[in-house]
Amino acid sequence: MTDIRRTVLWVVFAFSLIMLWDKWQIHNGKSATFFPAAPVATAPAADQPAAAAVPAAAATADAGTMPGDAPAPASVGEEVVITTDVLRVTLNTEGGTVVRTELLKYKGDVDRSQPVVLLDDSPTHSYLAQTGLIGGSYPTHKTVMQLQPGERTLQDGQDSLTVRLESPAMDGVQLVKTLTFKRGAYDVAVQHQVMNTGGQSINPQLYLQLLRDNRPIDGGNAFYSTFTGPAFYSEASKYQKVEFKDLDKGKADFEKKADNGYVAMVQHYFASAWLLGQGIERENFARKVDNTFYTAGMITTLGQIAPGQSKTLDARFFAGPQLEKTLESLTPGLELVKDYGMFTILSKPLYWLLDKIHSVLGNWGWSIVGLVLLLKIAFYWLNAKAYASMAKMKALNPRIQELRERLKDKPQQMQQEMMRIYREEKVNPLGGCLPIMVQIPVFIALYWVLLSSVEIRQAPWMLWITDLSAKDPLFILPVLMTLSSLLQTALNPVPPDPMQAKMMWIMPLMFSFMFFMFPAGLVLYWLTNNILSIAQQWVINVRMGVPPQFNHPFKKQPAPEKK
DSSP, X not given: OHHHHHHHXXXXXXXXXXXXXXXXXXXXXXXXXXXXXOOOOOOOOTTSOGGGGOOOOOOOGGGOXXXXXXXXXXXXXXXXXXXXXXXXXXEETBTTEEEEEEEEXXXXXXXXXXEEEOSEESXXXXXXXXXXXXXXXXXXXXXXXXXXXXXXXXXXXXXXXXXXXXXXXXXXXXXXXXXXXXXXXXXXXXXXXXXXXXXXXXXXXXXXEEEEEOOOOTTOOTTSOOOOEEEEEETTTEEEEOOHHHHHHTXXXXXXXXXXXXXXXXXXXXXXXXXXXXXXXXEEEEEEETTTEEEEEEXXXXXXXXXXXXXXXXXXXXXXXXXXXXXXXXXXXXXXXXXXXXXXXXXXXXXXXXXXHHHHHOOHHHHXXXXXXXXXXXXXXXXXXXXXXXHHHHHHHHHHHHHHHHTXXXXXHHHHHHHHHHHHTTOOTTXXXXXXXXXXXXXXXXXXXXXXXXXXXXXXXXXXXXXXXXXXXXXXXXXXXXXXXXXXXXXXXXXXSHHXXXXXXXXXXXXXXXXXXXXXXXXXXXXXXXXXXXXXXXXXXXXTTOOOOOOOTTSOOOOOOOO
């Protein structure tokens, strides 16, 4: 039994070292050794604007052609700024492309006097939303459109604002885009009206795409990573993330055809997405274009349009924070862009509970403390069994030490005698581990809730903690967390094996190293959990007549009395 536990501990320790080394490589600007990430994009050259290098979306063979993959000349359109109470959107009349979105309720990571910029078209970053027609020489996102007169700012008392752009007739086809912005909304209704001004029937297709480079987002952290890249959703295949590195290799796997769902571009805390109504057939696509740009989107057929007739297709463009309630209200499955990974089934109810606690306390820091307290209450009896088992082990420790000393030259007999003692005293050597193992998925799920929730971003707690999503500027919480981990280890019984005992002390120190760079909200969660665990363990030890004793493996144990 001791050999098994020792092997498990060495495996955990080795994996911890691997993870630490991998993150240290990233922290020093080198490629990850064991878990490589997508390559970092370099800024486009000054004489080749990012917006100019917009390539075509993937089209089916019978869908006609789209603008070529070769870099196009610089944009010739004009920019217009639309402002609502929550959004500032910059449109370019070349194709009616969304070239910049500013989220007015959220402040930037680098400069908090400025709002978060999600979509952007600058020398250092390209992230655009485009639409157009294929199937002939029709208007595309490179066609200069005429902006119609109208309001550009949502006024007080006004609920919506409409912007209309009209393309010239091309090959007998005119495209009219009408964008409707609503108060308090991060989604924009985008109506595409296709008019046949020629003398023959046409069968155009509409594409909606998001184009982005693979530049890492500002405010990232080298000690933990979140997904950045395209994502698709359909009822058949559910939520599918597409890694940039898979697009590099041409091996991206996602649902290609659907009549529901969406295409999104996801990053930490924020996302953009094109949404089409349920029942509309569409073909999804994603690929790498040029050297550092990636496009993801969908193509839908409008059907035959007779001369003099027109057809309208309604879509919605979302660009905003990953607020679960908002996302759920827009379309099924959109809330999954807030990615909890494999623990979604646990994370969603934990977030719901955290949100309810916050509605009462009004502070996200104290809400984290309250949630951990409720979880400790829920797992009280399970933890009680674990700590009771540890207390029994501590009480038996002198007998085990004496046995190991007496039979140190007879390991097989020593193991048999130890098992006999455990059976007689009704102690399970793993009894202190198993109940804790049951709780690990819950606390990992809570970890992802705190890491993914935009509500925690820049949320203050108290005193020096002004941003729960950033590391503790004074490192007070990580130091307290480290001390609490060591105290918890000191209260546990000393393992009989000296090497194993030292390992039990080294591991908390190794893990604590990472916590110095973790967001303060995550460290607060672990610190609260440690303090409550120590309190419960102390109470149970006292109740069982085992006085709390601080053990450490570096002091020489007294020699057992000879019988």
